[in-house]
Amino acid sequence: QVQLVESGGGLVQPGGSLRLSCTFSGFPFRNALLSWYRQNPGTERDRLAWISSDSKVTQYADAVKGRFTISRDNVKNISYLHMNALTTNDTAVYYCKALGYWGRGIQVTVSS
Secondary structure: OOEEEEEOOEEEOOOOOEEEEEEEEOOOHHHOOEEEEEEOOOOOOEEEEEEOOOOOOEEEOOOOOOOEEEEEEOOOOEEEEEEOOOOHHHOEEEEEEEOOEEOOOEEEEEOO
């Protein structure tokens, strides 16, 4: 069955960096557009970034452009979201998505 699993979350101080990972199984990862989202309780789930199947095209939401980078490794079936210059507004549950399937999410907390 299709499975996406996020990892690498946790607590980080403002201005710090964190790298999230998403591992995939059960679907054609190499041919799928992949996205990262985040969500806080009571709010909509917002798309942060997406990347094409061949990694040649990426796009970012204004809130994270210039600070976050999305990448993928089609051999290892892994996508990464590298987050820099984090602020308290980046605190959220982060999700990866491909082919309409969602990971379970992972908490990122930015706090002093």
